[in-house]
Amino acid sequence: MSWNWEVISETGLQFFGMMSASISHEIKNVMAIINENAGLLEDLTVMAEKGMPIDPQRLRTVANRIMKQIRRGDDIIKGMNRFAHSVDEPWRQVELNDTLGLMCTLSGRFASMRGVTLELDPPSTQVPIITNPFLLQNFIWLCLDFAMGSTGTGKTVVLRAEKIDRGAKIRLSKLQDLAKRETGSFPGERETALLQALNADLVIQKELGELHLTFPAEAKR
Amino acid sequence: MPEKVLLVDDEQDFLEAMATRMKDRGMEVSTTTSAADALKKVEEGAYDAVVLDLMMPEMDGLEVLKAMKEKRPELQIILLTGYATVQKGVEAMKFGAMDFIEKPADLKILTEKIHQASAQKMVLVEKKIQEKVKRLIQEKGW
Numbered sequence: 001m002s003w004n005w006e007v008i009s010e011t012g013l014q015f016f017g018m019m020s021a022s023i024s025h026e027i028k029n030v031m032a033i034i035n036e037n038a039g040l041l042e043d044l045t046v047m048a049e050k051g052m053p054i055d056p057q058r059l060r061t062v063a064n065r066i067m068k069q070i071r072r073g074d075d076i077i078k079g080m081n082r083f084a085h086s087v088d089e090p091w092r093q094v095e096l097n098d099t100l101g102l103m104c105t106l107s108g109r110f111a112s113m114r115g116v117t118l119e120l121d122p123p124s125t126q127v128p129i130i131t132n133p134f135l136l137q138n139f140i141w142l143c144l145d146f147a148m149g150s151t152g153t154g155k156t157v158v159l160r161a162e163k164i165d166r167g168a169k170i171r172l173s174k175l176q177d178l179a180k181r182e183t184g185s186f187p188g189e190r191e192t193a194l195l196q197a198l199n200a201d202l203v204i205q206k207e208l209g210e211l212h213l214t215f216p217a218e219a220k221r
Numbered sequence: 222m223p224e225k226v227l228l229v230d231d232e233q234d235f236l237e238a239m240a241t242r243m244k245d246r247g248m249e250v251s252t253t254t255s256a257a258d259a260l261k262k263v264e265e266g267a268y269d270a271v272v273l274d275l276m277m278p279e280m281d282g283l284e285v286l287k288a289m290k291e292k293r294p295e296l297q298i299i300l301l302t303g304y305a306t307v308q309k310g311v312e313a314m315k316f317g318a319m320d321f322i323e324k325p326a327d328l329k330i331l332t333e334k335i336h337q338a339s340a341q342k343m344v345l346v347e348k349k350i351q352e353k354v355k356r357l358i359q360e361k362g363w
Contacts, residue, residue: 025276028303028324029232035325036238043245065234112231115279 004193008135011190015138022109023080030073037062037069079105086133091221093130096161096168097123103140104159111157116148119174121160127168130218131198139194143172143202143211146186150209152176170213179206223249224339225267229259229285230274230301239272242328248335256280263289263296270319270338272331275302275309283309283316290317295345297338301326 040062048054082102097120104118111118147157153176160171183204187195195202199219203212226248230236236252243250251266253259256277263271271289275282286298297319302309310321319341320334 025303029235032303032324032326033232033235033238036235036242036328039328040238040242043242047245062238065238069234112278113276 003197004189007189007193008197011142011193012134012138015141019083019106019141020080022106023076023083026076026109027073030069030076033069034066037065075105083137086137090132091130091219092133093128094133094136096127096129096170096215099133099136099140100159100161100170103137103144106137107141107144110145111148114148115155116151117156118144119156119158121158123161125163127161127163129168129215131215132219135194135197136215139191139198139200140170140213142191142194143170143213147172147175147211150175150178150181164214167214167216169215172211172213173209175209175211178204178209178211223247224269224335225249226251226335227259227262227266227268227271228252229256229271229277230254231276231278232274239328243332243335246332256282256285259285260288260292264292268296269342270335271296271298272335273298273300275300275313283312286313286316286318295342295349297342299331299334299338 041059044054044058044062079102083106100120104120107118144157144159151157151174154174156174158171158173160173162169162171183206186204187202191202194200197219199216201212201214203214205212224247226243228236228240228243228250229252230239231254233254236254240250240252251262251268253262256279259271259273262268273282273285273289277285282300282302286300289296289298294317298317299320299322300313300318301322301324303324313321319338322331322334
């Protein structure tokens with residue numbers, strides 16, 4: 001099978017850059033909060049040195065905020081690490097619920113900027129497929145990006161992975177404005193190149209307000 | 222008189238910590254996590270400075286800046302950003318930002334900028350009053 005390498009590599013590089021920039025912004029936000037709270041501790045220390053009493057509750061609040069940001073930073077870095085390792089092997093088994101979880105983490109900031117909530121349907125079963133992990137993530141991102149622009153007033157995208165006969169399906173649902181939206185340019189050149197590489201299919205279910213992404217149990221290499 | 226500052230950022234924990242520190246330094250601080258609410262607050266109250274995050278949900282920080290300047294041209298706005306690029310800095314200045322500071326911010330520097338903002342606003346308000354008085358004198362022929 002011939003792949004459109006030029007489009008795939010350009011799209012992949014853009015995706016990698018976009019996600020890396022977003023992750024670094026998130027880390028900066030975490031650091032900014034820790035910085036302010038460390039500053040607050042310093043202020044409290046100066047006050048104590050001057051003989052002013054310190055309310056232990058204030059110290060507890062600051063400590064809780066710092067611990068919360070450490071956990072948040074840890075989650076961001078774990079996601080970043082998984083994302084970075086997605087290029088380690090070109091083909092391997094992935095669990096689609098895990099991939100969707102990672103995509104929700106990576107896309108969370110973009111969704112929040114657009115006032116959209118990403119909801120991952122609780123997995124009822126494991127959905128393993130053999131595919132190219134990085135290209136799969138890139139394709140899901142492009143579909144999510146399109147879906148986020150079709151949510152209407154509901155401002156929610158629900159993601160769900162399910163097993164189907166000889167493969168797997170991802171549903172992006174609650175796209176209230178999908179029926180109204182002009183979908184002529186979607187899937188475009190980038191999505192088409194990735195669909196080909198992943199042996200995947202994309203169906204736009206306007207009436208249901210859903211995007212259906214289907215994948216074979218094992219993609220042809 | 223204490224400086225009146227409006228802090229706008231979508232991170233609640235950031236706002237709370239920074240507001241406490243600024244209040245401890247004698248400033249009168251209001252906070253909001255919403256761009257729409259920030260615009261409402263600017264319309265209703267007279268602030269000496271607004272510290273505004275460039276990345277706000279649903280409305281870009283530069284759009285918020287532009288809208289605030291339209292409502293209150295004398296308002297002094299300091300933008301906070303995760304990454305200060307030259308391009309963003311130039312855009313911010315073009316839209317009338319007083320300054321552009323990268324996160325994590327040094328509160329000492331930010332406090333200095335707020336003092337400058339307050340002084341600058343006072344100059345602009347005084348100039349506005351002088352112009353008004355001058356116009357009144359000319360109109361009435363006094």
